[in-house]
Amino acid sequence: MRSLERAAIASGRISGLDLMERAGTGVVEAIGEAWPDFRTPADVPRHAVVLCGPGNNGGDGFVVARLLRRRGWKVTLYLYGDPERLPPDARTNHDRWRRIGTLSALPAAPDFSTADLVVDALFGLGLTRPLTGFGPIFSALATAGRPVLAIDLPSGRDADALPDSVGWPSAPCSLAVTFHREKPLHARLRAEGIGVIVKPIGL
Numbered sequence: 001m002r003s004l005e006r007a008a009i010a011s012g013r014i015s016g017l018d019l020m021e022r023a024g025t026g027v028v029e030a031i032g033e034a035w036p037d038f039r040t041p042a043d044v045p046r047h048a049v050v051l052c053g054p055g056n057n058g059g060d061g062f063v064v065a066r067l068l069r070r071r072g073w074k075v076t077l078y079l080y081g082d083p084e085r086l087p088p089d090a091r092t093n094h095d096r097w098r099r100i101g102t103l104s105a106l107p108a109a110p111d112f113s114t115a116d117l118v119v120d121a122l123f124g125l126g127l128t129r130p131l132t133g134f135g136p137i138f139s140a141l142a143t144a145g146r147p148v149l150a151i152d153l154p155s156g157r158d159a160d161a162l163p164d165s166v167g168w169p170s171a172p173c174s175l176a177v178t179f180h181r182e183k184p185l186h187a188r189l190r191a192e193g194i195g196v197i198v199k200p201i202g203l
């Protein structure tokens, strides 16, 4: 995916920012496909809790937050990491979000009880080692029992599904929305009963 992305950007055909916008748009489409009820207006605005991480997976999360807000959702956004250190495209989408919404630092035990949907945009393809310190957050998420949509893959899981990654701490997940093609992990997710939707992003 990284080399495809680099080649697409180098060709001048598409920018990284466009890829990120398409990824976020695909995620919002997938929400309507997986939960058709969410397509119909509700008396009370639906509530999404979006968890954004320090890389481009978090950048996709900022796009999803903005697009859901545009569709009338209430959005609570938590950021793990320093906004000043976000990579450029994620930073641009952070800034776009900040023009229309607020964010808070990811607390040790977020309240997910009022969420109609939780969006996990903490870590994706860029995870390089097991997560530490996320246990209480993942436990709170599992206990809340709310639907969890993972952008690209559940945070903490290894996209390559390497044998030594079995048992790494990871976020609970109802549906993973990945881009262009499935990665090796997605077959394992489906075998575990987790939904997988693949969205084209023009690569």
Ligand SMILES: NC(=O)C1=CN([C@@H]2O[C@H](COP(=O)(O)OP(=O)(O)OC[C@H]3O[C@@H](n4cnc5c(N)ncnc54)[C@H](OP(=O)(O)O)[C@@H]3O)[C@@H](O)[C@H]2O)[C@@H](O)CC1
Pocket: 001, 002, 004, 005, 019, 020, 023, 053, 054, 055, 056, 057, 058, 059, 060, 087, 122, 123, 124, 125, 126, 127, 128, 129, 130, 131, 132, 151, 152, 153, 179, 201
């Ligand atoms: N490629 C494509 O075509 C497209 C990709 N897109 C999206 O981008 C995503 C990939 O983005 P990405 O490469 O920025 O990586 P990502 O998963 O956000 O994490 C990187 C950050 O995590 C950190 N970090 C790592 N491990 C850690 C740990 N254990 N514990 C703590 N921190 C850890 C790491 O920091 P460091 O390792 O330097 O400490 C860095 O800050 C991809 O999944 C998809 O959603 C789409 O926008 C469309 C097109």
Ligand SMILES: [K+]
Pocket: 057, 120, 121, 122, 123, 124, 150, 151, 152, 153, 154, 155
């Ligand atoms: K994720």
